[in-house]
Amino acid sequence: MAQLRRAPLADQAAELLLERIRSGEWGLGEKLPGETSLAPQLGVGRSTVREAIRQLAGRGVLASRQGAGVFVTALDAPEDWDVVLRRAGIVSVIEARIAIETEAAALAAARRTPADLRAIRRALAQRAEHRSDIESHVDADTAFHRAIVAAAHNPVLIELFDSFTPRLREAMIDMLRIRKEFGSDADHAAHTELADAIADREETAAAERSRTHLLTLREGLT
Amino acid sequence: MAQLRRAPLADQAAELLLERIRSGEWGLGEKLPGETSLAPQLGVGRSTVREAIRQLAGRGVLASRQGAGVFVTALDAPEDWDVVLRRAGIVSVIEARIAIETEAAALAAARRTPADLRAIRRALAQRAEHRSDIESHVDADTAFHRAIVAAAHNPVLIELFDSFTPRLREAMIDMLRIRKEFGSDADHAAHTELADAIADREETAAAERSRTHLLTLREGLT
DNA sequence: TCTGCTCTGCTTGTCTGAGGAGTTGTGTTA
């Protein structure tokens, strides 16, 4: 009626099972009914039930042991970072970015290799070229900042940066569309100074310039 | 041979497929071979292939559309934080913690409520009490630092902090077991000063004290 | 030439029946 049976039965069955798990019908570590009894209960065939279970197993909610049964391993899918970031308001996300990026800038100043420096300079040039189109400007900007984080040679920081960018991209595009001031000379100069500080191995200067730039960004998004 | 068939065929097939995806055999958005041709390729039945696909679909790697085929939706399962943190050396993790915690200290100084302050003071007192047992000392210490991050009122930062602590706990316990110097008066004084800076709303002082404390921690873990 | 239709082959979706293999609890036996 409402859905025109758009979703496959196995997906529907998985969703149904997840709901019953969330409702507390089966507690953590408890055993689900066998597939042979679950199938008629859900009104589907046995293989469909199996596929639903496999799907939830892939998400870490269920685990099946041959001969023993299917058990609940998590009461809910582990919260996706996506979900946390989406619920957390844009300001919180950018504050987190400030945290990791100022630290990364300092580390980059200390650790950057000549290759890192070339990558940063190249990204900076790219960034200067894309001053007209909003989207490509934002992408070029993130690429530049990413190059700096990469120069910090810390896998955790780069992973964090990458998990933030999708969420921030939309917000930044929206902001620039409203303010219409981007790609200004002052803006570009600030970025050049940041790159120079890293080139000159000036840790505190790099951190400071990174911070001030991001703080103005936060103001724009508030 | 090596595994004695410990894992179900469907799991093995899923792992095999994921490997081939990671190796770039099928790019993002590309279509996999049909189940009927994939099955003999992997040496299993069609339903087993289907279960493997469902498992990867649950992890967000694949998506199947009836009549069209199975498509790659992500080149890699969004790496579990656990995995990233475990593979990234302890130094990288603590650098990430430095990043978020100094920022959090500054924010806490700006935003802390009286209730936050009470929680921080209480955690500090708890920390002072547990000077003998290593494990409980580490736990009390993390609880204190967590109270500070909580006072920053930023859900992303607290989530990050929580995801780091399990990994750091083991490392800190190991370190203290070797060095045997913990719970010293100087150490406790540094923490008290940090709490005072937050109480007095001195942002830069809070950030600075937090940073220096964590830097010494990093030295210890190197 | 372009548009729109139908038809056909291929793909995934679902069900069923049959064995294989592992686990768990029960009952028997020494």
Add this chain to the structure above:
DNA sequence: TAACACAACTCCTCAGACAAGCAGAGCAGA
């Protein structure tokens, strides 16, 4: 009481059949 054998239950895997949906080829009409 302890060790063993067994049976009932579970998931695991396969094969075959048919339904449902998609995409491209080919054709007919404008």
